[in-house]
Amino acid sequence: DQQVKQNSPSLSVQEGRISILNCDYTNSMFDYFLWYKKYPAEGPTFLISISSIKDKNEDGRFTVFLNKSAKHLSLHIVPSQPGDSAVYFCAALFWNNNDMRFGAGTRLTVKP
Amino acid sequence: DAGVIQSPRHEVTEMGQEVTLRCKPISGHDYLFWYRQTMMRGLELLIYFNNNVPIDDSGMPEDRFSAKMPNASFSNLKIQPSEPRDSAVYFCASSTGQGGNTGELFFGEGSRLTVL
Numbered sequence: 001d002q003q004v005k006q007n008s009p010s011l012s013v014q015e016g017r018i019s020i021l022n023c024d025y026t027n028s029m030f031d032y033f034l035w036y037k038k039y040p041a042e043g044p045t046f047l048i049s050i051s052s053i054k055d056k057n058e059d060g061r062f063t064v065f066l067n068k069s070a071k072h073l074s075l076h077i078v079p080s081q082p083g084d085s086a087v088y089f090c091a092a093l094f095w096n097n098n099d100m101r102f103g104a105g106t107r108l109t110v111k112p
Numbered sequence: 113d114a115g116v117i118q119s120p121r122h123e124v125t126e127m128g129q130e131v132t133l134r135c136k137p138i139s140g141h142d143y144l145f146w147y148r149q150t151m152m153r154g155l156e157l158l159i160y161f162n163n164n165v166p167i168d169d170s171g172m173p174e175d176r177f178s179a180k181m182p183n184a185s186f187s188n189l190k191i192q193p194s195e196p197r198d199s200a201v202y203f204c205a206s207s208t209g210q211g212g213n214t215g216e217l218f219f220g221e222g223s224r225l226t227v228l
Contacts (some may be wrong), residue, residue: 002153006154034216036217036219041221041222042221042222043116043203043205043219043220043221043222044155044203044217044219045219046216046217046218049216089154089155091155099157099160099167099168100145100157100217101157102147102154102155102156102157103154103155104152104153104154104155105154105155
């Protein structure tokens with residue numbers, strides 16, 4: 001049972017434009033949501049997170065939005081840069097046991 | 113800090129052979145996770161430990177898979193016997209416990225397993 005879903009396997013964006021990566025989840029009890037970025041031949045690295053009690057968190061070019069009623073979160077990258085090309089994983093966490101569940105990932109390609 | 117260290121980085125083996133993947137978590141982290149990445153399913157949680165104790169192994173696909181954490185600085189994941197469908201990248205990750213942190217995981221570089 002996949003509790004975290006990323007329905008778009010890939011996304012292509014022009015440099016300088018906005019990239020929007022989407023994620024849906026099924027369990028309303030998740031406490032935290034995170035985005036990880038993964039380059040080829042490397043492990044995923046943490047990018048940004050948001051608590052379930054907030055609806056927005058911003059860090060430089062990266063902003064995560066959470067819509068709890070829709071069980072949906074999104075990652076916005078503005079402006080997109082070629083170095084942002086990577087696979088982005090959405091993840092959700094139960095606070096009481098540190099159990100983290102990941103989506104299948106979205107491959108972002110930013111074209112120069 | 114060296115980060116999470118996994119070995120081997122690449123393993124090619126024949127069907128039926130035993131495979132052992134190793135992980136050294138970041139010192140001081142009391143959670144350790146094993147994930148498997150495939151094209152179809154993305155990152156799947158296989159098992160995780162807290163203070164060396166297995167907490168949830170419901171993601172382990174079959175009895176052919178086992179994982180141990182004999183001490184705070186080492187864990188291994190074994191597949192015996194291996195099958196071609198086990199081919200994937202296996203990631204180890206560690207994290208600190210609760211108490212203010214967001215549960216961020218620190219991943220190793222992964223072990224790419226190919227079973228012929």
